[in-house]
Structures are given as C-alpha cells and as structure tokens.
Amino acid sequence: MANSKYIHGFSKSEQKRLIAQAHLLESKVYEGLDYSGRHKLLEVGCGVGAQTKILCRRFPHLSIHSVDLSEVQLHAAAQYLKSEIKKGQVRLSQQDAMALKLDDAGTYDSAFICWFFEHVPDPLKVLKNIKKQLSPGARIYCSEVFNQTLYLEPYAPAFQEYWAEFNDLQTRMNGDPFVGAKLGNLLHKAGYKNIQLEVRDYLYDSRNPKARATYVEYFHQILLSGQDVLLREGRVTKSLIQKMKAETKILKSAKDAIFFYAYIRATATVD
Ligand SMILES: C[S@@+](CC[C@H](N)C(=O)[O-])C[C@H]1O[C@@H](n2cnc3c(N)ncnc32)[C@H](O)[C@@H]1O
Structure with missing residues (x-):
C-alpha cells in the first residue's frame, strides 16, 4: 500500500522542475x-509559486491569494515570490483545499487552478469549497492532466510500463491522473455554469525535432519525479528505469x- 500522499515529492529538484x-x-x-x-484571484495548489x-507578470492588476497544503512548497514560494509579496501583489496561505476556509470567503472574482486536481482525493468537494470563496459572476480556469493521452513513437515499452505504474500508483494514492477528462462532470455537479472544455495538445514530429526532444525530456523528468516512491513501493525496478532512460534517448x-x-x-x- 502506498504511504506517501504526493507522488512527485518535495525535493529541491522537484521544486525546480515545477518552475521549468x-x-x-x-x-x-x-x-x-x-x-x-x-x-481578486484565488489560486489553489500554488506549489512553489511557479504559476x-x-x-x-501577465495580470499585474490582480490581487492574488495563493494557497497550498505543503509548508515546504510555501516556504519555497515565499522565496521565489519575494518581490511580488513585498509589492502586495501576492499573499500566501497554508490551506487544505479539502477543507478550504478563508476569512474573506465569497469575495474572489476569479480563480486559477493548474496541475492540481490530480492530487486530491475528492476533486468535487474541492470544487464546491472553491465555489464558496467566489463572488457571483466569478470565473474559474482549470488546466488538468489527462495521462491516458500520451503517445510515443517509436514504441517504447519500458517508458509505457513505467508510465502505467506511475498512473496506477497515483490512483491508489487517492489521486487521479485522468481527472482532466472529468472536469466537465465535476464542474457541473459542483453547480458551476457556462462550462467550457478544450482539449489542448502537443504533437511534435520530424517537422520540429528540437521541440520534440524538449517535450520527450520534459516527460522523462515527470517520470523521474516519481521514481523514489515507485521504487519504494516495488512498482518499478532499477533495471526498468535504465531501459526507460535508454528509450528516452532514442525517442529524442x-x-x-x-x-x-x-x-x-x-x-x-x-x-
Ligand atoms: C503539481 S503541484 C502544482 C503546483 C502549481 N499549480 C504549478 O503548476 O506549478 C501540486 C500542488 O498541490 C498541492 N496540494 C496537494 N494536495 C493539496 C491539498 N489538499 N490542498 C492544497 N494543496 C494541495 C501540493 O502540495 C503541490 O504543491
């Protein structure tokens, strides 16, 4: 049984990965x-403040309140966002989105959520909690993973086996690596209106070899971010990791x- 609750961990290299x-x-x-x-914008699951x-930078007129459960991530965010916090543009708070409680609930006219719902045990509850913080007419944007969509050519069995173990372990850790596809149902059930979904894709082939290599390496790093817990849980072996790394070179x-x-x-x- 998995005992760690967050598949990527909180190492310095993971914090750098989020910014990259x-x-x-x-x-x-x-x-x-x-x-x-x-x-007034609410960001839930801000991590190290990368977004x-x-x-x-993009919306300097906004007053942003960013929350995360992890003290370690918030500490890194406080360093990374020093000047924005000093200017009064950003406020950081430690909050569990599963029990979100803000003293200015109902006053946020916008929300931003990114790569977050895959990590919570009950995204519907979190969406309802977020809704309570929003004012009438508020708009929410969510960008979420749909890990079923990864396709690689040439066939890379070790990469795909590792990816399947990664996604299965995340599911068993009460996360959801396929939550993106469920956002329409979840927002609807939570009582949001004017729901629009877009599939946003990355397709790189021989027409753009540089971008293709960049995105293969980016995914390789995502896979490696889970290697400690995957090894600990006996989901992958060092030999599978070596094979996955060799396939990554070929894919690039x-x-x-x-x-x-x-x-x-x-x-x-x-x-
Ligand atoms: C993959 S990171 C994404 C961070 C950021 N949104 C980004 O795109 O860089 C997910 C974050 O969700 C946070 N998190 C997980 N469960 C949470 C919860 N129940 N309440 C608040 N934050 C949570 C983790 O601590 C982590 O920092």
Missing part, C-alpha cells in the same frame, strides 16, 4: 486566459519519432 514546467508550458496554459475587469509569478533522436500529449482546460463561471 511552468515556463515551458506557459504559452499554451495562458492562451485565452481573460482576467480583464477582475480584481503565481507568471500570473503576476529517432528520425520518425513522435511525441503526443493532451491536457484539458476548463473554464466556468459562478451564478
């Missing part, structure tokens, strides 16, 4: 995000290699 990830995916994650006319810094340089992955962006409002 936010930059790599920024153009797609922020495409079409509209916070004009909004003033918070981008939000501050093979002539007709393909990388494909899709995530889901949901937008909704509150009555």
